[in-house]
Amino acid sequence: MISYLEGKVIEKTTESITLNVGGVGYLVHSTPDIIQEAKELENMSVWTFLSVRENALDLYGFKNKEEI
Numbered sequence: 513m514i515s516y517l518e519g520k521v522i523e524k525t526t527e528s529i530t531l532n533v534g535g536v537g538y539l540v541h542s543t544p545d546i547i548q549e550a551k552e553l554e555n556m557s558v559w560t561f562l563s564v565r566e567n568a569l570d571l572y573g574f575k576n577k578e579e580i
Contacts, residue, residue, distance in 0.1 A: 514571060518557035521550045531556065540573040
């Protein structure tokens with residue numbers, strides 16, 4: 513399970529950010545406040561929840577571990 517990520521924001525959309533962590537880009541669906549806080553090409557850290565479904569693996573990012 514992936515529970516925490518720290519890396520450089522390389523892309524951001526209205527619903528997600530992509531973090532470069534050790535050369536791997538993780539797409540993290542996030543809350544509007546995290547997306548607004550994210551600045552491209554700057555480091556950011558998020559606590560994550562990995563949602564496992566039959567046809568998808570989705571990461572959701574949160575500011576605090578308690579929000580998960």
